[in-house]
Amino acid sequence: MPKRIVVELEDINMVYHTLENETLAIKNLSLQMHEGEIIGIVGPSGCGKSTLLSLISGLIKPTSGRVIVNGELVTKPLRNIGYMFQKDQLFDWRNILNNVTIGLQIQGKLNEQTLLEAKELLKSYGLEEFMYSYPYQLSGGMRQRVALIRTLLLKPEILLLDEPFSALDYQTRLAISDEVGLILRENKKTAILVTHDIAEAISLCDRIIIMSKRPGTIKDNIEINLSCNEKKTPIKLREAPEFRHYFNKIWKELDIHVQ
Amino acid sequence: MSNNYSKEHKDYIRNVKTRERRILYAQIFLLAFLLISWEVSARLGWVDTFITSSPSAIWGLFTDYVANGNLFYHIGISLAETIAGFVIGTIAGVIIATWLWWSNFLARVLDPYIVILNSLPKTALAPIFIILFGSGYKGIIITAISVSIVVTIMNMHISFKSVDEDKLKLLETFGASKVQILLNLIIPSSIPDLISTLKVNIGLSWVGVIVGEFLVSKAGLGYLIVYGMQVFRLDLVMMNVAALGFISALMYKIIAAFENKFTKWQK
Numbered sequence: 284m285p286k287r288i289v290v291e292l293e294d295i296n297m298v299y300h301t302l303e304n305e306t307l308a309i310k311n312l313s314l315q316m317h318e319g320e321i322i323g324i325v326g327p328s329g330c331g332k333s334t335l336l337s338l339i340s341g342l343i344k345p346t347s348g349r350v351i352v353n354g355e356l357v358t359k360p361l362r363n364i365g366y367m368f369q370k371d372q373l374f375d376w377r378n379i380l381n382n383v384t385i386g387l388q389i390q391g392k393l394n395e396q397t398l399l400e401a402k403e404l405l406k407s408y409g410l411e412e413f414m415y416s417y418p419y420q421l422s423g424g425m426r427q428r429v430a431l432i433r434t435l436l437l438k439p440e441i442l443l444l445d446e447p448f449s450a451l452d453y454q455t456r457l458a459i460s461d462e463v464g465l466i467l468r469e470n471k472k473t474a475i476l477v478t479h480d481i482a483e484a485i486s487l488c489d490r491i492i493i494m495s496k497r498p499g500t501i502k503d504n505i506e507i508n509l510s511c512n513e514k515k516t517p518i519k520l521r522e523a524p525e526f527r528h529y530f531n532k533i534w535k536e537l538d539i540h541v542q
Numbered sequence: 543m544s545n546n547y548s549k550e551h552k553d554y555i556r557n558v559k560t561r562e563r564r565i566l567y568a569q570i571f572l573l574a575f576l577l578i579s580w581e582v583s584a585r586l587g588w589v590d591t592f593i594t595s596s597p598s599a600i601w602g603l604f605t606d607y608v609a610n611g612n613l614f615y616h617i618g619i620s621l622a623e624t625i626a627g628f629v630i631g632t633i634a635g636v637i638i639a640t641w642l643w644w645s646n647f648l649a650r651v652l653d654p655y656i657v658i659l660n661s662l663p664k665t666a667l668a669p670i671f672i673i674l675f676g677s678g679y680k681g682i683i684i685t686a687i688s689v690s691i692v693v694t695i696m697n698m699h700i701s702f703k704s705v706d707e708d709k710l711k712l713l714e715t716f717g718a719s720k721v722q723i724l725l726n727l728i729i730p731s732s733i734p735d736l737i738s739t740l741k742v743n744i745g746l747s748w749v750g751v752i753v754g755e756f757l758v759s760k761a762g763l764g765y766l767i768v769y770g771m772q773v774f775r776l777d778l779v780m781m782n783v784a785a786l787g788f789i790s791a792l793m794y795k796i797i798a799a800f801e802n803k804f805t806k807w808q809k
Contacts, residue, residue: 340715366715368708376730376807385726389716417807437716 286317289441289473290339295348297334308334310498312348316441319471321464323484325533326494326502332477335499336443339475340364352441362390365439367447371430373418379405380414383433390437397436404432424455431463435470442467442474449479457518460487464517481537485509485529486517493536503536505529595777600784603777617785620751620762623679624793627686628747632740634687635694642695643702643728644720660696664689665753677758686750690743697742701735702728734808737801744793748786 297309308331316322324332337343338350341357341364350357352364373382384401387393405414408428418426427447434442447463448456464487467474478484484491485507493503509515509523520526547555577597583589584596591599607613642649667688672681705728713723755764763782770778 337711342711342714360714360717362717364715366712368712370706370708372706372709372712374709374727374730376733378807386716389713389718389722389726419808 286319288315289318289320289353290314290316290475291349291351292335292338293349293351295338295345295350297331297338297343298346307498309338309345310500312500314492314501316473316475318473320490321467321472321474321476321488323488323491324475324477324494325479325481325484325491325537326499327496327537327539328479329497330494331497331499332494333445336366336445336475336477339441340366340443361441362437363440365434365437365442367430367434367442367444369446370450371418371423371426373426373429375418378415378417379410379421379429382418382429383436386433386437392437401432401436404436405429408432422455423451424459427451427455427459428462431466435466440473442472444474444476444478446478447476448483456483461517463487468515481530481533482521482526483517485526485533486520491529491533493533505532592774593776595780599777600781603781604785607781613785616762616766616782617789619679619759620755620764620786621789623682623686623751623754623762624744624747626679626683627750628690628743630683631687631690631747632694632743635691635739636698636736638691638695639698639702640724642699643724649699656692656695659692664692665749668750668753668757672754672758682751682754682759682762685754686747689750690746693742693746694739697735697739698732701732705731734805737797737804740797740800741794744790744797748790752786 292312292314295309295312296307299306299308312335324335326332334343338345339352339357341350341352341360344358352361374385377385380401383405384393384398387397387401402411402414405411408431410425410428410432413421413425418429421429427450430447444463448460451459460483466472467487476484476487486509488507491505491507492501493505494500495502507529509520509525509529511519511523513519580594581597584591584594584599604613642652665685668685671684671688675681675684709727709731710723713727718726751762752764752767755762756768759765763786766782767779770776770782
């Protein structure tokens, strides 16, 4: 059964202007995302991965081409989109509870009901006792979990993840990406994950898009099918026999040479 | 304290405390040493007391001024002028900095003027203000404002602009308006910078007030200092300088207490 198309990029070109120069960041890029799909985007630095996320979220407009979300042309920042950044971007002066509810507050949706939801979510992520703590009192992994709760509370339909684990140490990173992967699957969220970590992309995503050097275009589009007998968690999936095959394929296509 | 700590921990605490105590003793000793040697040299005639005065003479003058209430009268006037200059200068500075943040065009237009005003010694403007606004409190307060406002505008504008791009982006994805961004992100994240600006402004406002009083006033600590100089009463000058030092240190401490209250979210 073909799934509903949620995000559609049609022949996108993106040019950045400065007084000295103009830079073609993205060239003739087209992409379709289906409901519940998790797409990974990998590519060399500066290939326009983050630009792509900003385009989908409506924060910036393409120079030419169209961004369509749920059948509608995107012209201003969308509210049904959750954005997660490299750093957790918690507000140091707000306690954890006030940090997770900031999106609700901005959108005027903060009420008893949503506040209760926020508290429940904090509880289910093991952060109950830190509800009234300040961000500096939490570890990196806990802080990124708070950022995730902040995003989920707005019930976004589409999640844009801009290297959300890259600021964490390796062990925490594995644990948190595993957790996020499960949450995305359970809630059937549509998501785009920009990452440098090939293994992370393979273990989390249904499909991986490899981007070329600037100007960014889609170089390849790889469907990921990992066999796993147990419950498919991202960490378990790393043990799948096909994992290594995908890894090598993507690595070759990225064609990275350190000069 | 609980007795469950190890011996090493207790030793560590004791060492830290001993060190702290020694620092305090040394500070008190330094002050006592300076005062005593000053007094001794004055009494033994090693220095000319007409010029240097002596701690005991200054203390005597101080008790006289306290007894007849004159000191509090002059302190009260200078303090009121300083607080007025400090409060108005800081609030107006923050408001202007907010305008500059709001409109990049305005910020660019005003940039060269602010740079020039910042490098100009504001006390040079004092005569102009006093002629424009009169030789009463108004002229003095405006001089005090002029000294602190430019630094406030510059520091706060820089602070507002240095907010993390991704935090702005985050609020934009929530659909925040510019006012919401200002209230929820720009202002709270600038509170530490605001407090360090306040600390600087306390001193700057005093500079403005004293200079203003030097020029025109009939009362206040600046007036007493100039009067003492004119009649060559160095004990009067020094007593006022000491009172000034004490009061500005006290004001600084009050701001520092605010700092602890408003920045408990920092490490």
